[in-house]
Amino acid sequence: MNKDYWNERYAAGQTGWDLGKASPPLEDYIKQLGNKDLKILLPGCGNGYEALLMAELGFTNLTVLDIAPLAVEKLQDRLQSYPSVRILCEDFFEHVDNYDLILEQTFFCALPPSMREQYVQKMAELLVPQGKLVGLLFATEFDKAGPPFGGTTEEYLQLFSPYFTDAILEPCRNSIRPRQGNELFVKWVKKDL
Numbered sequence: 001m002n003k004d005y006w007n008e009r010y011a012a013g014q015t016g017w018d019l020g021k022a023s024p025p026l027e028d029y030i031k032q033l034g035n036k037d038l039k040i041l042l043p044g045c046g047n048g049y050e051a052l053l054m055a056e057l058g059f060t061n062l063t064v065l066d067i068a069p070l071a072v073e074k075l076q077d078r079l080q081s082y083p084s085v086r087i088l089c090e091d092f093f094e095h096v097d098n099y100d101l102i103l104e105q106t107f108f109c110a111l112p113p114s115m116r117e118q119y120v121q122k123m124a125e126l127l128v129p130q131g132k133l134v135g136l137l138f139a140t141e142f143d144k145a146g147p148p149f150g151g152t153t154e155e156y157l158q159l160f161s162p163y164f165t166d167a168i169l170e171p172c173r174n175s176i177r178p179r180q181g182n183e184l185f186v187k188w189v190k191k192d193l
Contacts, residue, residue, distance in 0.1 A: 003069065003091075022050045022052075024174045025174050025175060026134075027053060030050065036058050036059045036060055038059070038101050039061045039063075040059065040063070041097070041103070042065070043092045043095070043104075043107050044066055044106070044107030046068075046106070047071065055085050061084075062084070063087075063088065067089070067092070069089050072088075092107070093118065095122075097126060098128050098131075100131050103134055109147060109151075110147045111149070123188075132167075134187045136183050136184065136186070137183070137186055138151055139152070139182050164191060165189045167188065169186050171185075172184065172185045
């Protein structure tokens, strides 16, 4: 599942995860954030609806990245009115920087489960002490091969606990209809290691 794989998915319009708008749970979370100067990363951002929402709301320090060049080209068009948004076409696992907040939206579930520990370590590496990783994770395993790949609360606690405290890990109250009862809202706070 390299950049060619994801680029081909975008080129073929095989983007079933794409809602065509910001995810309601993340939109609610974003709208309650008071500090518009937080340094924020949106990895594996695809069409970047959450980034567009944040730019429209006046957030000043956004970085969005995706491995698929076609997705990045579309992001550049969509966000051209917001030159302060940094748009990167690169591999998340090679990205170097530090952030106050990272938003997770269908990136974790796109990665093969064998990469999950690496994902958690990289998130911890990219966040400042007490930085937050906030987003949505699937609340069940799937019967079919992914992506997307599902998971369970128990698995997530085991994966994330060495690096994060679980400030929130609960069923979403405002998921879109097809995902109702199958999404967890998560807010992990990086431990001072």
